[in-house]
Each structure stands twice: as structure tokens, then as C-alpha cells.
Amino acid sequence: MEPLVVIYGSTGTGKSDLAVELATRFNGEIINADAMQMYEGLPIITNKLTSSEKRGIPHHLLGNIPLEDEPWSVTHFKREANRIVAEIRDRGKLPIVVGGTSYYLDGLLFDERLVEEHKDAAAGILPTRDELEAQYPILSGPAEAMLAKLREVDPAMANRWHPNDIRKIRNSLEIYFSTGRRASDIYAEQRVRKGAAQARSGSKRSNSWKTLLIWLYAKPEVLNERLETRVDKMVDKGLLDETAEVYTKLQSRLAAGEDVDRTKGIWQSIGLKQFEPYLRALEETPDDHSKLDALKQAGIEDTKTANRRYAKSQVRWITMKTLTSLQEEKVLDRLFLLDSSNIQLWKEEVLEKGVELTRQLLADEQLPQAVDLSETAREVLSSKVERSNRQEVACNQTCDLCKKTFLTEDLWQTHLKSKKHRKAVEWVKRTSLMVIDQAPGKEAAQEEPRVSQGEAQAAQGEQPQGIQEAESKPKPNEPL
Template sequence: MRFTPHLYFPISRFALRCHRPVMDPLVVIYGSTGTGKSDLAVELATRFNGEIINADAMQMYRGLPIITNKLTEAEQRGITHHLLGNIGLEEEPWTVTHFKREATRIIAQIRSRGRLPIVVGGTSYYLDGLLFDDRLVEDQALPETGLLNRDDVAAKFPILTAPADVMLKKLREVDPVMADRWHPNDVRKIRNSLEIFLATGRRASDIYEEQRIRKESKWASDSGAARAQSPWKALMFWLYAKPDVLTDRLDKRVDKMVRNGLLGETAEVFEYLQSRLATGEVVDRTKGIWQSIGFKQFEPYLCALKETPESPALEKLRLTGIEDTKTATRRYAKYQTRWITMKTLFSLQEEKVLDRLFLLDSSDIEHWSEEVLDKGAELTRKLLTDADLPRAVDISETAREVLTSKVERSNRQESKCHKTCELCEKTFLTEGLWQKHVKSKRHRKAVEPRRFPGAPLPGRIKPDTAVLGLP
């Protein structure tokens, strides 16, 4: 759903130059899907002579405006958008290193034109990678090899295209610390960690430890002095909507996407996939546009439509696709919020710049102009004129409540573990998730046959039954 706040006159270039701060400003907009990030970016760019840099991995793909939820040309309102629809469907998503390099280059170009760079998107690891140094270990292998892309790296090291369990076994041999950090199903992270070792001969865990020591040394040498200078002065907005409100909004947005032609777009992607498969090409569907929400959920419907177009089951498959798309969208929004809570807030505290993040409450669309646009514009004006910024918790009651609770949660050090329930065939990396599992109905149901001798077991059991929470 797009918002339509009131129009405002932009500040002149002369005013910006007269109040130019020592460091060049940058506006960065975080937030989960459906909170109005792109709308705020356009409004601020209109007001403050800005240009926008897209930081949404799926919106980098050309075409598919409905699936990727791109702004229409009318909604862009003539504002220049960079990295939007700039790669082909056959390409892999950009690594964080690639994004940071290109975004930094574009930021410099925007500033050379006397304009304000505004970075916006839901791919938070792009935004974090842009803002924070020493967080790109998983992307350091490729430059070390001297090869052009990860397909070339995989050609040199065939194990990088092996199944996840094979790569994980090798990773346990060369870097057990990193192996214990990743879930067995997290193929991308397992591959990245193994890729670093194979390409550089160094363990990723050692690189992380060196970065930690270097960072601690840097802050210790400051001895309480002013924070180290950043290459830019960033103002960060976190657009936030209350969970129950956002759930309803996202469901309605999916319904609107269906009315606007979502199934037609998914059919185009489906036919594109079939044409590539027909040539004998092997398509890795664990990454890229194939992971976009909408395509996977409607694929069963599209397969049935192609094979049995008159089947009475088609309507049921279509409705299931819609519901699955809604579920996946809600799940993704929760994931985005969790990332900001557990990673971005932690990084901001570590860099001592948490006071530069302002939460704007977009829960009530009727008050979007007052709560999001007006407050965002006033904070941006203060940034550009080098005026004092208010305390983030004083922006609104929602900001006070959410920031306080989320910062507390981010600071809570959850006990790490690496436990596998052989009965349920699930692996857990934190003690909290493990305890939640052993108390779950699913686990108790799997355990129940153990209480009755001779009953069949639903799965494998480790010899150490204490690990399963059994008596």
C-alpha cells in the first residue's frame, strides 16, 4: 500500500550550502516490508534535493514490479533512483562487498552534484555492511582469489557446489568454530565460511577474532575521548509499525498485488525458468530471484495449470498460493525486525552511534504525515544544518517503548549451544531455542513412544537420551 502524504516545498540548494556541516551527511532508512520506507525516501528527496539508492536485493532485478514491490514511475515523482532494476534475472544477488563498493561510489557522485544521498531498503545486511566496517568477512574470499565471480571460485574448488552436509563436514575439519556457529541447513553461510578458508588459507573465525581485538584496541586507545570520525555523518530512520497493524496491512497488500497482476508476473518467471531448464541448464534456486516471495508460493499452481489446465483443483491451489504468500510476507517482516533488533542495534551500540537512529511510528496511516514525514523532515533539517538532535526516545511514546525493549533484548546475551534432536531431526544454536523445542508439543509427541516399551519410535534416538530432555 502506498501512502499519499501532503506535499511540501524543498529547501533550496543555497540553504543547504550555507549550513553545510563538517562531515558529509547521509540518510539511511531501515524497516520491515510494508512500513512505508520508499515513500519516506521520496518525500525527503523531494524536500531536500536528494537522490535515492536502493538497498533491496530483490528490487535490483529488472522487471517484476509487482513481485518485488517497486515504486511506479509516478510514485518515484521524478526522483533519481540508483540500483533499481539494474541486474538480470539470471544474475546472483550482490554480495555485501559488491553493494558497499557500488553504493559508496554512487554516494560520492550524488554529493559531487550538491545533493543529499538517501539509502533505503529492506535488505538490512546491505545497510549494515555500508555503515559498519569489519562486518564483511563472508565476502572477503572472492577478492583474495583474483577470480571474477563466485562461479569461478566454485570451479576452482568443486566442494563449494557440494551438498550442505558435505561442505559442513569439511568446514568442521578446517574451521570448527565457524562450523558450530551455523545451522546445518544454512547453505549460504556454510559455503561462505568454507570459501574464505579455501581461497585465502585463513580461517574466518581467526579473521573475526582479529577484528574484535582491533576494535577493542581502538576504543581503549580513545580513553573516553570523542568517538572516531566516520567517513560520513549518518542519520538513520527505523520505520516501525505495530505487529497486529502490520499483519493486517501486509495481508491486504498481497490481495492488492493479486488484483494488480501478481499471478501474471509469476507465470512469466515460471516460463522463464522452464525455458532455461529445457536447455539442460542447472538453475540454483536457493538464491536470486527464485527466493522472491510470491514465485515459490504459486509454483504448485503454475505447474498444475500447465499440466492440467482444466483441473478442478486449480482454484484451491490458487487460494493456497495466496495464503502462503501472506504467511511468507508476514514471516519476512518478522525476520527484518529481528535483524534490526539483534544485529543493527548491537552494531550501533558497539560503534557508539545509537543516538543517530530514530524510530518513526508508521502504524496509523491516517497520521503518517505527522508521525513519519514531518518528524523525519525535521530531523533531516537538523542534520543538514548541524543542529542538535533530540533524544531518540523522545520522538514518540512508541519510540520510547520499542527502542527501550529492543535495546534490552539486543543486549541480552543468549546462551549459545549446538544441539540436535535426532527424534525431530532439528538442530538448535541457542539454549533458549533448544529449551523451547524440548517443551514443545511436537517434541513431546515424538518422545511419548519412549514411555511405552515396544512402541515404534518416530525417528532416530541418540544414545544420550538426556539430550532429548527425556527422563
């Protein structure tokens, strides 16, 4: 197996800089995986490194497509990136893939993954809950209306949920609105994919997979401030000139009667939409300086907001999609979160740790536990990592109340938290038929399993993995 380093992270975390640092130390070449940076020109809008910042390191797929082009599909990206990875290896060098379009990175890493080709995914953007609610007011309306809508668009999911389970009904609807696809179809595909992944070598993959995944992360408060400052700097460097350039191009194409999809490619770059009222006023009322100033200020504020929202959606993608895929493929232990919240600690927290991880990867040394790298890593990753470890731990636990046996620690823990089990516990408590423990004892483990693992899983089956935001936590006051 040949080594590969992949750097994930939202805008403003320093990914490109880290990639250059690693490339200079380990004889690397860089492949860009940021859909916007693939467009030629527009260095400020797309946040490209300057040539001095590149420090002579070859960068691929950077500024390689004309502004008019649609962004590459994930299939196209995967094909080209794989080809370049092979070429870099032929030169005896280390390929380092870096970018904010996690959609591309996921596509590159996960063979079996069915990556949805919907419009937002092309830019790696998942709408936030607030955005969805603004666009689809039904999501903040009464449960009956949501259920009626779900019956219309995805009857299979509607039948699955109890009419009072607003959380699940809304979740299914959100999936439909944000992806344009039925949750039931997505889950069906995930089941097929999961089956295929398990049929392959499974946990062995982690040992033979010489890939290091770095997630460069900054705490939201810090990152938001950093992004605001960056927009001000971009304006100083000439953001408005670049925006005007794209705007003029757009206008001339529209004037020529061309059909431009403004939700795709460079036309949806951050800044264009936000400065459009200003750019239009500049043409229409060039002498109204107070109006122009006001519109420009509004454009700056809106650009800051859009940047923050973009960063948030990027992190959401990683936590909801990438981590889940890594977990499914049993390679979550290859992901290391480096904390770039404090720029003063960049050297200790990001550079030195990133260099050490890469050295260990190349030397075939044992990699550390991701949660041990920093307090932030522990906070952000621990629930996912613990769950993943539990999945590996075999056990044989029988729940006497529910008459079910579970063969992995994860299934067992999930059962203990399940509504069904908690209801059973409550019922027994109330009727006082017998004295029971919240977690039935180990002695049950000696009994013959009464159901196979498959059946146990089927009993848990209403928990499709991969797209649900979080598992439902036991709520003490929930009505029975």
C-alpha cells in the same frame, strides 16, 4: 563530513515513500538497497514504486540487473553505492539510501565489519527459530544430543558451556546451522573487530559522523494485516502474470540443462515457490477449474505467510545485527525509530518527524534522544539505548563478594546480574556468614581497584556480543 540519510525497515512500512518525501524537500537522490528491487522488470513482485510515485526523484540501483544474474555481494553493493553517493554529492544534492536488505546497508555503514557471505545473508534473511527447528529436529531434542552435535561441529563452544546450560548449547548450534559457521570463529572475529573499533577514535565518531539512520517500524499485528491486504492487491494487479513469467524463464533454463541455484536472486522471490503448484497445474490440467482454483487460493495464503515471515526476519536482522553494530561503533544515538503502525498518523509520526530530523542533521543541530520520539520508539529501543549509555558511564565499583572491580557502569550492572555473582550472594545468604546487600555499597568505590578493566572484562568474557539473542535474565528458581 558530508550528510547521508539511511532508511532501514521491513517490507510494508513505507520506506520508499518516506525516501521520496525527504528527497523532494531536501534536494535528494535515492539509492535503492533492496536486493530484489535491483532486478529489472517485475514491478509487482518486487514492490517497485511507479514512476508517478517516484515524483521525478532520481532513483539509483533500481531495476539495474537482469533476472538471470546472481544478487550482488555486499562488497559489490558497497563499492557501487559509495561511488553513487559521491556523484550525488558532486551534484550538490543529498544522498538517501533506502531498502529492506539491511545486509547491504550494514555493509555500507560499517567499515570494519566482517560481513558473512553466506547464502541467506545475501537476501538479508536470517531463519527464525521455528524454521531452524523444523529443518534441524535436533534443536528440539534432548540436551545430550545437542551437546554431542555441538562437540562434533564446534568443540571449542561445546567445551565452554556447562552440560546443563541448554540455552547456550542450543544458541551455539543455531548459529552453526543458520550461518554454516562456527560460533567460536564468529566470536573470535568479533573480538578482533571490536578491538579495532576501540583502537580507532571510538566515541568521537558520533560527533564527526554526519549520518542519520531512520528505522521505519510498524507493530507486528498491524504490519501482518497490512501485508495480507497487500498480497490481495498484488494479485489484483497481476502478480500471477509476473510469477508465470519468472516460472517460464526458470523452466526454460532448467530445460536447457542449466544449473539454477533456486536459493538465490530472483528465483527465491516471494510468490514464485508459492504459486508453482498452480502454474504447473495450469500447464498439465488446464481444464480442471476446481483444482486450479484451490491451488491458486493455497498459493495466495502461502504467499501471505511467506511475506509475514520475511518481514519478521528483516526486523530480527535489525535488532540482532544492525543495532549491535551501531552499539559497537558507538553511534547508536544516530538511529531513530519512526512508528508507521497507524497509517492515519503517517503525517505526524513519520513524515513530520523524519523531515525535522533531516533538517536538524543538515543544520548541524543537536539531534533528539531516539527514545523520546514516540512510545513505540521507547518500547523497542530502550533496553539497547540504556545499555549503550551505561557503557559510557565510568564508575569504580568493587564487588566484595567476588573480589572484582568494574570500571564502567555497564560492566558493573552486568556483573550484578551474572550467575557467578548471584550464586555468591545465595551462598552467603544460606551460610549466613555475613550480612550483605544485593548490590554492595558505594564505599567500595574508594578502594584501590584490584583488577584492571581488561581483567574485569576478561572475567565477563564469556559473553560474546553481536549474535546472542538476549542476555540471560536472572531466574529466581534456577538451581544453584
